Amino acid sequence: xxxxxxxxxxxxxxxxxxxxxxxxxxxxxxxxxxxxxxxxxxxxxxxxxxxxxxxxxxxxxxxxxxxxxxxxxxxxxxxxxxxxxxxxxxxxxxxxxxxxxxxxxxxxxxxxxxxxxxxxxxxxxxxxxxxxxxxxxxxxxxxxxxxxxxxxxxxxxxxxxxxxxxxxxxxxxxxxxxxxxxxxxxxxxxxxxxxxxxxxxxxxxxxxxxxxxxxxxxxxxxxxxxxxxxxxxxxxxxxxxxxxxxxxxxxxxxxxxxxxxxxxxxxxxxxxxxxxxxxxxxxxxxxxxxxxxxxxxxxxxxxxxxxxxxxxxxxxxxxxxxxxxxxxxxxxxxxxxxxxxxxxxxxxxxxxxxxxxxxxxxxxxxxxxxxxxxxxxxxxxxxxxxxxxxxxxxxxxxxxxxxx
Numbered sequence: 001x002x003x004x005x006x007x008x009x010x011x012x013x014x015x016x017x018x019x020x021x022x023x024x025x026x027x028x029x030x031x032x033x034x035x036x037x038x039x040x041x042x043x044x045x046x047x048x049x050x051x052x053x054x055x056x057x058x059x060x061x062x063x064x065x066x067x068x069x070x071x072x073x074x075x076x077x078x079x080x081x082x083x084x085x086x087x088x089x090x091x092x093x094x095x096x097x098x099x100x101x102x103x104x105x106x107x108x109x110x111x112x113x114x115x116x117x118x119x120x121x122x123x124x125x126x127x128x129x130x131x132x133x134x135x136x137x138x139x140x141x142x143x144x145x146x147x148x149x150x151x152x153x154x155x156x157x158x159x160x161x162x163x164x165x166x167x168x169x170x171x172x173x174x175x176x177x178x179x180x181x182x183x184x185x186x187x188x189x190x191x192x193x194x195x196x197x198x199x200x201x202x203x204x205x206x207x208x209x210x211x212x213x214x215x216x217x218x219x220x221x222x223x224x225x226x227x228x229x230x231x232x233x234x235x236x237x238x239x240x241x242x243x244x245x246x247x248x249x250x251x252x253x254x255x256x257x258x259x260x261x262x263x264x265x266x267x268x269x270x271x272x273x274x275x276x277x278x279x280x281x282x283x284x285x286x287x288x289x290x291x292x293x294x295x296x297x298x299x300x301x302x303x304x305x306x307x308x309x310x311x312x313x314x315x316x317x318x319x320x321x322x323x324x325x326x327x328x329x330x331x332x333x334x335x336x337x338x339x340x341x342x343x344x345x346x347x348x349x350x351x352x353x354x355x356x357x358x359x360x361x362x363x364x365x366x367x368x369x370x371x372x373x374x375x376x377x378x379x380x381x382x383x384x385x386x387x388x389x390x391x392x393x394x395x396x397x398x399x400x401x402x403x404x
Contacts, residue, residue, distance in 0.1 A: 004119050005111030006199045007231055008088040008192060012143065012400035013184070018082045019174045022046050023182070023395035030177070044082050046397025048073040050145055062133050067140045074141055085402060090192045092166070093235055093399070095392040096181040103241055103392045104162050106195055107147055107184070107399060109231030110205065115218035119204050120150065120232075121377035124211045124385075134216030135223070142404040144217060145396045147235040148210030151370070154238040158198040162238070174398060182398055205234075206370075206377050208242055209390045224403075233401035235394065239370045243391040246343035248350070249318065249363040251327055253337040257291040257361035262326050263298055270298035276347040281364065287318045288364035290350050309375035315365050315387050323363065333385045340386040343367060 014022040021044040027035060032054070039047045039054035052069035053059040059066050077083045091107040114120050138144055154162070170183035187195065207214055217232045224230075251257065263270045273280055273288070273295040280297070282288045288297045300321075303312040310316055319332050329335050341350070341362065350362040368388050376383055 004114055004199060004202050004204065005231070006196055007109050007111070008090050009109035009231060009233055010402040011086045011089045011091070011233075012078075012083045012397075012402055013086060013172050014174075014398070015082050015084050018044060019172055022077065022082060023174050023176075023398035025176065025393065026050065026396050029393055044077060046077075046145060049077070049141070050396055062136075067136065070137065071140050074143065083400075086186065090187040090195060091171075091399065092162070092185040092187060093394075094170075094181075094183045094185075095394075096183075097392075098179060100243075103237070103243070105149075105235045105237035105241070105392075106158075106162065106187075107233065107235050108195065109401070110150065110234045110236075111231050112218045112221035114205075115214050115232055116222065120214060121204055121206045122211055122214070123207065123373050123377040123381070123383050124387075125382045126211050126215045131212050131215040131219065134212055135220050138216060138220045138403070143400055143402050144213065144233065145400050146213075146394045147233045147399065147401075148213045148217075149208040149242075149390060149392075149394075150205040150234045150236045151208045151239045151242055152202055152205045152236070153240075154236075155198050155201055158195065159238050161194065172398065174395060176395060182395055184399060205236065206239075206374060208237070208373075209393075220403075230403055233399075235392075239374075242370060244367050244370060244373070245389040245391070246315075246365045246367040247386040247389055248341040248343060248345065248365055249315075249323065249332070250339045250341050250353075250359045251323070251329075251337060251361040251363070252339070252359040254327065254360045256293075257289075257326070258293070259289045259291050259296060259322070259326065259361065260294060262322060263296060268298050270296045272296055276351055279347050281347075282314075282366050284366060285314065286366065287314055287322075289322070290347065290354065290362045290364065291360065292354050295347075295351070308381060309372065309379045310381045310383060313368060313372060313376075313383065313387065315368075315384055318363055318365060319384060343389050 021042060024045050024047045035047050036054045038045050048055055049070050052066060052073060053061055059069055093105050093107050095103045166185055171186050172184050174182045221230055282297050285300050286297055287300060300314060300317045323329050329338055332338050353359055
């Protein structure tokens with residue numbers, strides 16, 4: 001591995017008066033119907049840049065028409081000065097969610113060579129077709145619309161400085177549809193030097209969110225012939241400041257789910273849960289099954305020393321055990337009988353889905369710890385699809401990187 005390189009970059013930010021008009025969440029955070037309505041109602045929304053088909057359904061993703069429309073919308077934002085360009089920039093980013101301490105990190109560029117040599121460590125597989133479309137999108141736009149999320153145990157000097165109160169007003173502030181407040185401050189030259197020196201002792205970073213963007217940007221920069229002039233725009237946060245949530249497994253296409261018989265027949269320790277309104281959740285080495293017949297929190301047993309980091313994950317043990325045995329689902333990445341549900345979904349909502357016949361069973365999983373994610377990446381393994389939901393989620397178009 002080469003030495004970890006961090007640097008400033010050229011950024012797009014919304015101009016004054018555009019902070020609420022341009023940024024938006026993508027389809028992973030909001031329903032597509034909401035985004036289609038937004039694309040039609042707000043001419044400056046960045047959703048027109050990343051999903052022009054939401055404005056014109058005749059446009060097919062990945063076609064020349066798609067890329068032309070995307071570039072046209074971005075050019076309009078630039079020419080109207082709705083987007084401003086800042087060069088040699090680094091930022092402090094803050095997300096304020098109700099009821100918790102602000103989530104903070106540094107937005108900077110990480111060397112493209114670090115993405116290729118393993119210094120930026122991954123824990124998920126990348127679909128080459130998706131990465132390829134992203135490479136072309138970046139090449140056409142000469143831009144990418146949001147940072148990837150990287151993490152590591154940051155030096156104490158950086159971590160303590162990061163959480164010091166800011167005395168100046170944020171450069172850009174946006175309150176999103178969920179009431180979360182997003183802010184960025186431009187770092188001074190002195191602060192940038194402090195960041196570069198502080199990161200000098202690190203030899204790696206872990207991808208928390210954005211594996212396809214890491215692959216796409218690093219490929220684009222390498223193919224452009226001069227990756228040293230640019231880097232990968234990244235929000236870097238201390239590992240203890242991340243919010244890591246789970247994805248649950250939704251089973252459909254079966255008339256019944258006799259989970260309790262399986263648990264009894266296999267001697268699995270379990271308890272029935274009668275009241276889901278208090279949102280009781282499984283803990284480490286446990287999982288939960290919600291069915292029409294009842295809800296059960298059951299033990300997965302202790303991990304075996306000979307198992308690798310992936311095999312020790314609760315999600316892996318549920319998929320290779322009860323899901324495979326009861327439902328015969330062997331490949332959760334492409335079987336239409338299984339889908340995924342975000343970990344912040346209330347249990348009573350899951351029960352309601354079952355009662356309505358939308359599915360027959362939901363397996364509720366505990367969230368993975370960062371240490372589990374780190375172990376998978378260090379062993380150069382990959383987690384099952386949809387194993388983690390990591391926050392903060394950033395707005396598209398709130399802070400973008402410009403490559404030309």
